[in-house]
Amino acid sequence: MLATVIHAARDIRLDEVPDPVLAGGRDAIVRVVAACVCGSDLWPYRGITPTAEPHRIGHEFVGVVEAVGDEVDLVQVGDFVIAPFYVCDNTCVNCRNGVSTSCLHGSWWGGDDRFGGFADGAQGERVRVPLADGTLVVVPGPVADDEIPGLLTLADVMGTGHHAAVSAGVREGSTVAVVGDGAVGLCAVIAARRLGASTVIAMSRHRDRQDLAREFGATHIVADRGDLGVTAVREITGGIGADCVLECVGTKESMDQALRSARPGGMVGYVGVPNGGPELPVRRLFNTNVGVNGGVAPVRGYIEELLPDVRSGAISPGRVFDLELPLADVAEAYAAMDERRAIKVLLRP
Amino acid sequence: MLATVIHAARDIRLDEVPDPVLAGGRDAIVRVVAACVCGSDLWPYRGITPTAEPHRIGHEFVGVVEAVGDEVDLVQVGDFVIAPFYVCDNTCVNCRNGVSTSCLHGSWWGGDDRFGGFADGAQGERVRVPLADGTLVVVPGPVADDEIPGLLTLADVMGTGHHAAVSAGVREGSTVAVVGDGAVGLCAVIAARRLGASTVIAMSRHRDRQDLAREFGATHIVADRGDLGVTAVREITGGIGADCVLECVGTKESMDQALRSARPGGMVGYVGVPNGGPELPVRRLFNTNVGVNGGVAPVRGYIEELLPDVRSGAISPGRVFDLELPLADVAEAYAAMDERRAIKVLLRP
Structure with missing residues (x-):
């Protein structure tokens, strides 16, 4: 079969690889209906994370089950399924605690x-x-083709944005600032509104993303960064900063922006993969009682909660896909995201 | 009058100073009935925080109101009062948000x-x-002499231990580990039990403090630190670590102990004043979804909640005072705490 292999920085190829086979009784084989490129795939693409040797890449997909092992009970051949961006048993103590990304038997x-x-x-x-x-997670059929983008966001970005909001404690009436206007940041806007936030400030400098954030429920746009960005957030939030700040990037600058945009006693929910830091300035956090919570999002546990709202159209996270390409054009998909020509690219095998 | 002045490291004196007078309509003059020495007072005492010039010290007291300004409405001459370790108006937006340590008009x-x-x-x-x-905060009279130690803990250590527990999200059935066996750590044990924790692990190497922790409701004692301490906490908590860890020291080692003792998805509530760091290791927190929340404790807002339980004897935080001295012996009070001969010293003018 054909699958994407990263050979080196900026060297993405669709290679012929062995067909997968059931290796154990708890396995399934899924034919991929749609996959996509993640912001975190750009770290190796850009060479920030080194690629020592060629390896397979990609971690978000939906598809149809083609075969199951003899110990599989909940999934049947023909089912349309969503896979989170990691593997978990959904039964161990960490999964039961809602942290399936730390599944005792999971993998990537x-x-x-x-x-x-x-x-x-x-x-x-x-x-x-x-x-x-x-x-x-099985999606009860039939599944219409125009549902695919929305369902695919439940594999990662919509659940990750939701995790930022949950980690920051967003609730009815919260004031929220979202740092980051990528697919996760835009989904975080959806999640904040869905959880009842009355004020949602999207920090974005790109007109198309500002427009989408507004459609997703952002009440304010702040294009400034740094001190000016902090000042703008304070002006909108009665002079003190936001109750909850959702950090959806993962750089030193974005985390600093988030920490400084929170009010005293506020909480930063962060889901941007911290790439080489930063370490958090504990004394400043201490002085202002700003908390930091979040991490790699346990999206598996959120799929059942979010799925009805996606299927009913109450939320439309699938709109973050602004480019769709055949899998054969996967190299172009990476380039389009790297060059910010696309927010997020959907791939069809 | 007489008041304590720190002149330099290990140079604590009771000096003659001017009597305080009402300087504004919102002032009161309080005759101190009891004060105490805080663990954080030991930073300048030990020279870790430099003392550039002699200055007044101490921030925990209870007493009787002797005079009030003409704009004071809630406090009357003769009232017995508890003062938190800082000044606040209790009405600004940060105070209303429960973060009176960030009062827009407060001071120290x-x-x-x-x-x-x-x-x-x-x-x-x-x-x-x-x-x-x-x-x-007025304590309705009469106030018995043996109530003084318990009431005095509401000025700082009991409210601070409570803040650690609240910040970590302790609730019915939580597993909790407490790092630090000083007065705050011991009060954090009380707070965790009071909020319903089913397992409370006190990390302590001192027999007298272990005993007090058990009296306060600790279900387990862990004397080990570092890797052995982490392993011991995991063994007690089903192999994964504690739901909530209360960090009550403020050193790099204690914070590291706390972060590593939390389960995936757990929360560290920290109230130990971070003295020159450490910065928090964000990538490790990210990978395990361990959150960090807390800071300088807004104890003013907790006094009304905790006061009934202190007065009824439901909790006995006053027992952290294991030495009582006249104010004239304040230098000995500092020495006793510095040398760990006392957990916490109560001073009577």
Whole structure:
């Protein structure tokens, strides 16, 4: 079959690779209907994370089950499924605590699983899914083609934006600032409104993303950054800063912006993968009682909660996909995201 | 009058100073009935925080109101009052948000207040209290002498331990580890039990403090630190770590102990004054979804909630005072705490 392999920085290829086969009784084989490129895929693409040797890439997909092992109970051949961006059993104590990204038996796409097998990357034609009963969520059919983008966001970005909001404690009437206007930041705007925020400030300098943030429910746009950005957020929030700040980038600058945009006693929910830091300035946090909560989003546990709102159209996170390409053009998909020509690219095998 | 002045590291004196007088309509003058020495007073005592010039010290006291300005409404001459370790108006937006330590008009004992006057340190015979209506909490009389230690803990350590527990989200059934066996750590044990924790692990290497922790409701004692301490906490908590960790020291080692003792998705509530760091390791927090929340404790807002339980004897935080001295012996009070001969020293003018 064909699957995406990163060979080196800016060297993305669709290569012929072995077809996946059931390696254990708890596996499933899923034919990929749609996959996508994640902001975090750009770290190796840009060479910020080194690529020592060629490896499979991609971790967001939806598809149709083609085969299941004899210990799989909850997933059947023919089911339309959403896979979160990681593998989990959904039954261990960490999963039960809502932290399935720390599943005691989990693993990551594109790497070896805990049982010695290889878990395919998601940007390919088929994927072997370990721990299929825990990992996959069945979407009751029929699934219309125009539902695909929205469902695909539940594999990562919509659940990750939601995790930022949940981690920051967004609730009815909260004032919220969102740092980052990528797909996760835009989904965080949706999540904040969905949880009842009365004020949602999207920090964005790009007109098209500002417009989408407004459509998603942002009440204010702040284009300034640094001191001016902090001042603008304070002006909107009665002079003190936001109750909740959702950090959806992961750089030193974005985290600093987030910490300084929170009011005394406020909470920063962060989901941007911190790339080489920054370490958090504990004394400043201490003096103002600003908390920091979040991390790699346990989206598996959010899919059931968010799915009805996606299917009913109450929220439209699928709109973050502003470019759709065939899998054959995966190299162009990376380039379009790298050059910010696209917010997020959907790939169809 | 007499009041405590720190002249340099390990040079604590009871000096003759001017009597305080009402400087504004919102002031009160309080005769100190009892004051105490705080763990944070030991930073300048030990020279870790430099003392550039002699200054007044102490920030915890209870006493009786001797005079009030003509704009004071809630406090009357003769009232027995508790003062938190800072000055606040209890009405600004930050106070209303429960973060009175960030009061827009507040200040600190022993320094200049926001109106240009001097706020006495608390280890003296009398104190001028700015913003008396906001700062002081009246204890309905009569107040028995044996109530004094418990009431005095509401000025700082009991409210601070409570803040650690609240910040970490302790609730019914939580597993909790407390790092630090000083007065705040011991009060954090009380607070965790009071909020319903089912497991409370006190990390302590001192037999007398272990015993007090058990009396306060600790279900387990862990004497190990570092990797062994983390392992011991995990063994007690089903292999994963504690839901909530209360960091009550403020050193790099204690924060590291706390972060590593939390389960994935757990929360560290911290109230130990971070002395020169550490910066928090964001990537490790991200990978495990461990949050960090807390800071300088807004104890003013907790006094009304905790007072009934202190007066009824439901909780006995006053037991952290294991040495009582006359104010004249304040230098010995500092030495006893510095040398760990006492957990916390109560001073009577």
